[in-house]
Amino acid sequence: MNFTLLSPSGFWNPLLWIAFLIIFAIIGYIIYARGNPGYKKNTEQVKPYLSGNAEPSKEEIMVRAGDIYWGFLEALKGYYDVLKTMHTGDMRDYILWYLGVGAIILFLLVGGV
Amino acid sequence: MGKLYSFKRSLWVFHASGGSCNGCDIEIIATLTPRYDAERFGIKLVGSPRHADVLLVTGAIPRDFADKLRRIYDQMSDPKAVVVVGNCGTSGGLFYDSYNLVGPIDEIIPVDVYVPGCPPRPEAIIDGVVKAWLKIEKLEKQLEGGE
Numbered sequence: 001m002n003f004t005l006l007s008p009s010g011f012w013n014p015l016l017w018i019a020f021l022i023i024f025a026i027i028g029y030i031i032y033a034r035g036n037p038g039y040k041k042n043t044e045q046v047k048p049y050l051s052g053n054a055e056p057s058k059e060e061i062m063v064r065a066g067d068i069y070w071g072f073l074e075a076l077k078g079y080y081d082v083l084k085t086m087h088t089g090d091m092r093d094y095i096l097w098y099l100g101v102g103a104i105i106l107f108l109l110v111g112g113v
Numbered sequence: 114m115g116k117l118y119s120f121k122r123s124l125w126v127f128h129a130s131g132g133s134c135n136g137c138d139i140e141i142i143a144t145l146t147p148r149y150d151a152e153r154f155g156i157k158l159v160g161s162p163r164h165a166d167v168l169l170v171t172g173a174i175p176r177d178f179a180d181k182l183r184r185i186y187d188q189m190s191d192p193k194a195v196v197v198v199g200n201c202g203t204s205g206g207l208f209y210d211s212y213n214l215v216g217p218i219d220e221i222i223p224v225d226v227y228v229p230g231c232p233p234r235p236e237a238i239i240d241g242v243v244k245a246w247l248k249i250e251k252l253e254k255q256l257e258g259g260e
């Protein structure tokens with residue numbers, strides 16, 4: 001059985017790939033096994049070196065997806081402050097808004113001036 | 114054999130400077146210049162305490178730096194040794210009665226070798242580092258023997 005695939009764009013042989021995988025796993029294990037045996041887990045030894053400063057908490061330094069909108073939120077702060085108080089997460093509130101706004105629209109279109 | 118054994122591996126050194134006048138630090142750099150060339154023995158300065166065997170400390174250690182020095186020491190893996198370079202770190206030196214100092218250094222972290230002088234000459238610094246080297250080899254044997 002021929003395992004080799006030769007195409008104009010390259011060469012592929014899964015047996016060779018497995019052989020390389022095993023060789024690199026052995027090399028990786030040798031490097032790992034030569035590590036410092038005095039290494040202590042769960043101490044400062046595993047923390048990053050930041051010129052001697054304590055590592056800040058992840059929450060403090062993490063860039064969240066929402067931070068992409070930072071400029072937008074900052075520019076429309078007044079608007080978002082009102083919107084956030086309205087954004088309660090309570091379905092009854094939303095239905096109330098829905099009915100209220102619906103009533104106003106109905107009043108303007110049907111019974112309006 | 115004893116001395117040859119000392120060349121078993123390269124010795125990597127991390128330099129922490131807290132409140133020094135820079136005199137000692139310049140002498141540490143001088144040990145790396147072609148005249149003294151400590152690197153030919155495999156002794157070199159590294160940029161992170163996590164890669165270092167020896168911590169060289171200069172300066173009289175102002176209050177703000179004490180916790181950082183402690184952290185740097187804690188981040189070094191074992192076996193490790195500390196060398197204090199200069200009078201400042203040994204006894205406070207010129208600044209011994211300053212209100213802002215928390216040194217001498219041995220009150221903050223354990224010190225193995227003192228290199229006195231203001232500043233000490235490069236030969237003295239290399240001698241101090243070699244003394245630390247011997248201490249590390251002893252610690253290493255203890256570690257290998259399983260404490």
Ligand code: SF4
Nearest residue numbers: 133134136199200201
């Ligand atoms: S011991 Fe002397 S040369 Fe070294 S940092 Fe102190 S004052 Fe400067």
